[in-house]
Amino acid sequence: xxxxxxxxxxxxxxxxxxxxxxxxxxxxxxxxxxxxxxxxxxxxxxxxxxxxxxxxxxxxxxxxxxxxxxxxxxxxxxxxxxxxxxxxxxxxxxxxxxxxxxxxxxxxxxxxxxxxxxxxxxxxxxxxxxxxxxxxxxxxxxxxxxxxxxxxxxxxxxxxxxxxxxxxxxxxxxxxxxxxxxxxxxxxxxxxxxxxxxxxxxxxxxxxxxxxxxxxxxxxxxxxxxxxxxxxxxxxxxxxxx
Amino acid sequence: xxxxxxxxxxxxxxxxxxxxxxxxxxxxxxxxxxxxxxxxxxxxxxxxxxxxxxxxxxxxxxxxxxxxxxxxxxxxxxxxxxxxxxxxxxxxxxxxxxxxxxxxxxxxxxxxxxxxxxxxxxxxxxxxxxxxxxxxxxxxxxxxxxxxxxxxxxxxxxxxxxxxxxxxxxxxxxxxxxxxxxxxxxxxxxxxxxxxxxxxxxxxxxxxxxxxxxxxxxxxxxxxxxxxxxxxxxxxxxxxxxxxxxxxxxxxxxxxxxxxxxxxxxxxxxxxxxxxxxxxxxxxxxxxxxxxxxxxxxxxxxxxxxxxxxxxxxxxxxxxxxxxxxxxxxxxxxxxxxxxxxxxxxxxxxxxxxxxxxxxxxxxxxxxxxxxxxxxxxxxxxxxxxxxxxxxxxxxxxxxxxxxxxxxxxxx
Numbered sequence: 001x002x003x004x005x006x007x008x009x010x011x012x013x014x015x016x017x018x019x020x021x022x023x024x025x026x027x028x029x030x031x032x033x034x035x036x037x038x039x040x041x042x043x044x045x046x047x048x049x050x051x052x053x054x055x056x057x058x059x060x061x062x063x064x065x066x067x068x069x070x071x072x073x074x075x076x077x078x079x080x081x082x083x084x085x086x087x088x089x090x091x092x093x094x095x096x097x098x099x100x101x102x103x104x105x106x107x108x109x110x111x112x113x114x115x116x117x118x119x120x121x122x123x124x125x126x127x128x129x130x131x132x133x134x135x136x137x138x139x140x141x142x143x144x145x146x147x148x149x150x151x152x153x154x155x156x157x158x159x160x161x162x163x164x165x166x167x168x169x170x171x172x173x174x175x176x177x178x179x180x181x182x183x184x185x186x187x188x189x190x191x192x193x194x195x196x197x198x199x200x201x202x203x204x205x206x207x208x209x210x211x212x213x214x215x216x217x218x219x220x221x222x223x224x225x226x227x228x229x230x231x232x233x234x235x236x237x238x239x240x241x242x
Numbered sequence: 243x244x245x246x247x248x249x250x251x252x253x254x255x256x257x258x259x260x261x262x263x264x265x266x267x268x269x270x271x272x273x274x275x276x277x278x279x280x281x282x283x284x285x286x287x288x289x290x291x292x293x294x295x296x297x298x299x300x301x302x303x304x305x306x307x308x309x310x311x312x313x314x315x316x317x318x319x320x321x322x323x324x325x326x327x328x329x330x331x332x333x334x335x336x337x338x339x340x341x342x343x344x345x346x347x348x349x350x351x352x353x354x355x356x357x358x359x360x361x362x363x364x365x366x367x368x369x370x371x372x373x374x375x376x377x378x379x380x381x382x383x384x385x386x387x388x389x390x391x392x393x394x395x396x397x398x399x400x401x402x403x404x405x406x407x408x409x410x411x412x413x414x415x416x417x418x419x420x421x422x423x424x425x426x427x428x429x430x431x432x433x434x435x436x437x438x439x440x441x442x443x444x445x446x447x448x449x450x451x452x453x454x455x456x457x458x459x460x461x462x463x464x465x466x467x468x469x470x471x472x473x474x475x476x477x478x479x480x481x482x483x484x485x486x487x488x489x490x491x492x493x494x495x496x497x498x499x500x501x502x503x504x505x506x507x508x509x510x511x512x513x514x515x516x517x518x519x520x521x522x523x524x525x526x527x528x529x530x531x532x533x534x535x536x537x538x539x540x541x542x543x544x545x546x547x548x549x550x551x552x553x554x555x556x557x558x559x560x561x562x563x564x565x566x567x568x569x570x571x572x573x574x575x576x577x578x579x580x581x582x583x584x585x586x587x588x589x590x591x592x593x594x595x596x597x598x599x600x601x602x603x604x605x606x607x608x609x610x611x612x613x614x615x616x617x618x619x620x621x622x623x624x625x626x627x628x629x630x631x632x633x634x635x636x637x638x639x640x641x642x643x644x645x646x647x648x649x650x651x652x653x654x
Contacts, residue, residue, distance in 0.1 A: 012448060013438075014441035015437065015441070017385065017586075018381065019384060019580070019582045019583075020581075020582030020583055020584065020585030020586050021582075021584065021585075022585050022586060023613075024582075026585065026613050026614075027613055028475065030613045030619060031437070045441070046449055047449040047460065048329065062358065062497075063389040063391065063392075063444075064389070065389075065391065065447065066442055066447075069447045085373030086322060093402060116398060131427060132579070150579075150580050150581075150582065159347070195582045196581075196582055197582055197585055200585070200606070200609050200610070226605065226608040226609045226612045227609055227612075229605050229608070230605040230608070230609050233605050
């Protein structure tokens with residue numbers, strides 16, 4: 001992390017911000033400020049270069065054509081790969097998650113190369129679209145409580161040997177592979193299918209990113225009353241359908 | 243221009259009668275206006291009924307993400323200057339509801355019809371409209387709606403052969419793309435505050451440049467067309483450059499935009515802007531929206547906002563702080579079950595207002611407002627929120643089913 005402030009980069013809101021993805025940036029920013037950190041948020045449009053000196057990068061969900069355009073522009077830019085090699089933390093959602101893998105199927109039905117920052121590859125599912133509330137257990141190594149979110153995608157994402165499943169679903173589809181995995185991660189790069197946005201329902205993920213970026217083991221506590229109430233309600237709603 | 247006066251076929255007449263009977267039964271059973279069930283029965287007996295009913299009318303279609311019910315009302319009022327109008331004024335905007343509404347207006351000259359975005363191309367084919375008003379397109383009901391851009395693409399394909407005059411908002415790039423395959427377009431500079439669904443060029447995918455009120459694609463030639471009608475503050479400028487004052491009982495910039503578009507539509511049928519705009523003043527509330535009601539000895543203004551673009555326009559019309567605000571959000575089927583759109587709404591604009599939060603998804607809203615750094619109270623019921631609200635007229639903003647819940651509670 002740079003000397004004076006935490007640099008939070010939101011990648012391509014003009015293309016990848018269909019599902020309230022700004023929420024993840026707002027939650028990370030808010031929780032950093034509540035800890036007294038100075039945050040510099042940089043929203044990078046797809047005709048601008050990706051800064052390589054950020055601490056945390058967020059990349060969101062979007063529709064099929066914008067996803068292809070984003071992949072093309074990110075590959076051409078190369079900044080995100082450089083940031084990761086500099087040690088930056090990246091958190092990606094849905095279309096953004098697929099872009100960080102080796103490849104996905106684009107809106108033209110063709111195989112579109114991704115950035116290869118996560119050892120995953122995505123094809124298009126043949127079944128029904130995965131839409132609805134999800135409940136999952138996050139990899140215990142990450143020390144996070146249950147994952148609650150909303151999924152809306154048709155991807156089937158297979159994990160390679162260097163990617164670990166981010167979570168295992170109890171309810172919902174996750175990676176769509178049928179093996180119960182949801183999302184993927186390595187040391188610094190994370191991917192999930194969870195909208196919601198995911199940080200609003202799982203604020204401790206935001207804290208995890210902050211801890212990794214700051215290289216600390218703990219953060220001062222903040223008032224999580226409303227997050228806790230929302231989590232309890234969504235988990236109950238997912239487990240006790242009307 | 244009233245079309246042919248040939249009577250309906252016996253089959254069509256039977257279908258209309260059966261539809262009315264089904265609607266009456268539905269009403270008697272206390273299940274709403276019955277217009278949708280009536281239309282369904284009628285369409286089943288005569289699938290071409292919609293087209294046949296429309297043959298006798300000069301039809302105007304109105305579609306958009308936001309403002310279609312209100313604009314339909316404004317156009318209907320304006321056209322009444324020149325003849326009787328039939329309209330689906332209650333917002334039943336899919337083919338069954340439209341059929342039912344048209345079946346109720348046998349002596350009408352004009353049919354002014356609100357159409358759901360997904361059905362526009364089909365209805366435009368069935369009823370051969372004289373004019374189609376296209377107001378705006380933006381994200382709505384993400385869990386089940388097609389992509390917003392794909393919707394624009396479908397409109398573009400569906401309207402390509404239409405002989406109708408298209409009256410379209412030149413300030414929304416997706417609307418311009420939808421209308422750009424049509425021969426006869428009247429562009430209206432009606433404005434649009436929400437811009438986050440059109441940063442990417444619908445033609446080529448290039449990044450849109452938006453200096454001031456203008457917009458153009460940085461890569462291809464797609465750009466804002468020159469309007470012939472312009473909303474300018476409280477006036478609408480007609481194609482001759484004359485400025486006509488807009489006096490409405492309905493609040494807000496978005497309704498002035500709806501009035502400007504409606505004046506342009508009325509002109510297609512020979513109704514002068516002055517006459518059209520004066521008639522629009524009659525419109526007070528539309529299906530309960532904008533109504534000020536008395537509840538527990540307090541004045542509540544009921545405002546409907548279904549999606550980020552709608553909330554943005556609504557924030558710009560409410561009374562300034564410290565007017566108390568009640569927010570209500572549900573996520574039932576008709577609302578869309580994905581609440582992530584709350585994070586696209588610019589809630590920090592409510593800073594300074596006492597805020598009370600109700601509705602099925604009040605906790606989603608609570609987290610949203612907490613992250614925005616706003617003070618708020620979460621309440622179990624509307625009654626509790628109203629009791630806690632400090633003095634002054636209360637602005638109540640709700641999404642679709644939450645709005646219906648509120649109307650039921652206040653007896654509106």
